[in-house]
Amino acid sequence: MTSLPFPTAPTKDALERGEVLAPKFDANGLICAVTAHADTGEVLMVGWMNAEALRLTLDTGDVHYFSRSRQELWRKGETSGQVQRLVEARIDCDQDAVVLKVLPQGDGGACHVGFRSCFYRVIEDGQLVERAD
Amino acid sequence: MTSLPFPTAPTKDALERGEVLAPKFDANGLICAVTAHADTGEVLMVGWMNAEALRLTLDTGDVHYFSRSRQELWRKGETSGQVQRLVEARIDCDQDAVVLKVLPQGDGGACHVGFRSCFYRVIEDGQLVERAD
Numbered sequence: 001m002t003s004l005p006f007p008t009a010p011t012k013d014a015l016e017r018g019e020v021l022a023p024k025f026d027a028n029g030l031i032c033a034v035t036a037h038a039d040t041g042e043v044l045m046v047g048w049m050n051a052e053a054l055r056l057t058l059d060t061g062d063v064h065y066f067s068r069s070r071q072e073l074w075r076k077g078e079t080s081g082q083v084q085r086l087v088e089a090r091i092d093c094d095q096d097a098v099v100l101k102v103l104p105q106g107d108g109g110a111c112h113v114g115f116r117s118c119f120y121r122v123i124e125d126g127q128l129v130e131r132a133d
Numbered sequence: 134m135t136s137l138p139f140p141t142a143p144t145k146d147a148l149e150r151g152e153v154l155a156p157k158f159d160a161n162g163l164i165c166a167v168t169a170h171a172d173t174g175e176v177l178m179v180g181w182m183n184a185e186a187l188r189l190t191l192d193t194g195d196v197h198y199f200s201r202s203r204q205e206l207w208r209k210g211e212t213s214g215q216v217q218r219l220v221e222a223r224i225d226c227d228q229d230a231v232v233l234k235v236l237p238q239g240d241g242g243a244c245h246v247g248f249r250s251c252f253y254r255v256i257e258d259g260q261l262v263e264r265a266d
Contacts, residue, residue, distance in 0.1 A: 016246050019261045032179055034167050041174035046165055046230040058256065091261065092251035093244055097179040099252045111226055113149050118225035119232045123191060127152045128224065 006051055009095065016093050023054060024096040030066060031096050035110065038087035038101040044110035045118040047076075049098070061086045063100055081106030139184055142228065149226050156187060157229040163199060164229050168243065171220035171234040177243035178251040180209075182231070194219045196233055214239030 009015035009022035023031050030048045037044055047065035049057070053073055056064040063076045063084035077083030084102035091098050104110055111118040121128040142148035142155035156164050163181045170177055180198035182190070186206055189197040196209045196217035210216030217235035224231050237243055244251040254261040 017263075021256055021259055021261055032165055034176055034179060036174075036176060041169075041176075043167055043169060043174075043176065043232045046167060046225060058259065089256040090252040091254055091256060092179060093246045093248075093253070094251075097251075098256075099176050113226045115226075118227075118230075119223040120226070121224055123154055123222040123224060123231075126154055126191065128154055129152070130150075 006054075015095055021091065022095055023051070023091065023098075024094060025051065026096070028068075030068070031098060033063075033065065033098050033100055035063065035084060035100045035102055038103050041101075042117055043119055044102070044104065044116070054098070057086060057100070058089065063102055076110075077106060080109075080112070082109055084110070139187075148228055154224065155228055156184070156224065156231075157227060158184065159229070161201075163201070164231060166196075166198065166231050166233055168196065168217060168233045168235055171236050174234075175250055176252055177235070177237065177249070187231070190219060190233070191222065196235055209243075210239060213242075213245070215242050217243070 007020060007022050009018060025031055029050045033047045033049045035044045048068055050066040053064040053066045063086055064073060065076060066073055083105040085105060086100060086102055088101040089098055109116050115132045120130055120132040122131050140153060140155050142151060158164055162183045166180045166182045168177045181201055183199040186197040186199045196219055197206060198209060199206055216238040219233060219235055221234040222231055242249050248265045253263055253265040255264050
């Protein structure tokens with residue numbers, strides 16, 4: 001994405017309080033994206049974005065991620081129909097994570113296993129209990 | 134944390150549908166932790182956990198993270214008083230991210246900049262706007 005790079009924040013103050021979007025990508029060129037339902041606030045999934053995925057998400061309003069396992073950009077819902085329409089994007093203090101508030105399309109789900117959210121298991125006494133409430 | 138390791142899921146089905154907590158730590162030994170307010174669901178911050186931080190969080194009920202910049206374990210709130218009492222922990226389908234529902238102690242904040250949540254800036258038309266609502 002050499003045509004549309006993001007700048008680097010020149011100071012800590014610019015990073016934390018500035019108006020310039022200057023995401024801090026990690027050594028692999030990624031930031032963490034937390035996706036939550038725009039209506040309920042429920043956390044649906046955690047994904048990863050490179051600069052191109054972030055740019056495409058902001059420009060098109062459809063959430064794009066970068067798959068670490070497949071090492072490729074993907075538009076969420078491309079095959080599943082579970083397109084995520086972006087309602088609001090927020091970035092954190094040190095600009096290395098975003099929260100995306102979305103409206104899931106298709107069947108309304110976000111998880112390939114079949115649950116609405118990927119976080120369908122609670123850790124209880126060290127064990128996992130499915131509870132998709 | 135050699136004394137209390139987590140197992141590795143033997144199959145994809147065990148990973149996704151099993152009852153055994155088998156977190157998939159990345160090349161740096163970390164998983165992503167999304168922390169949300171137990172009462173409101175608001176995403177407060179994103180942090181990182183190594184096996185020891187996850188174990189201590191589950192065992193003590195106080196959220197522990199691993200600082201990537203300082204390369205050390207820390208108990209959230211140790212200096213700020215913004216201790217995070219764990220109400221519920223969930224893990225995602227491929228067990229490489231957790232959602233922690235917490236009750237923030239102290240002044241109720243989570244962010245070192247002074248906001249309740251680290252996600253106090255909305256990305257609007259490519260610019261950042263502080264909106265701590």
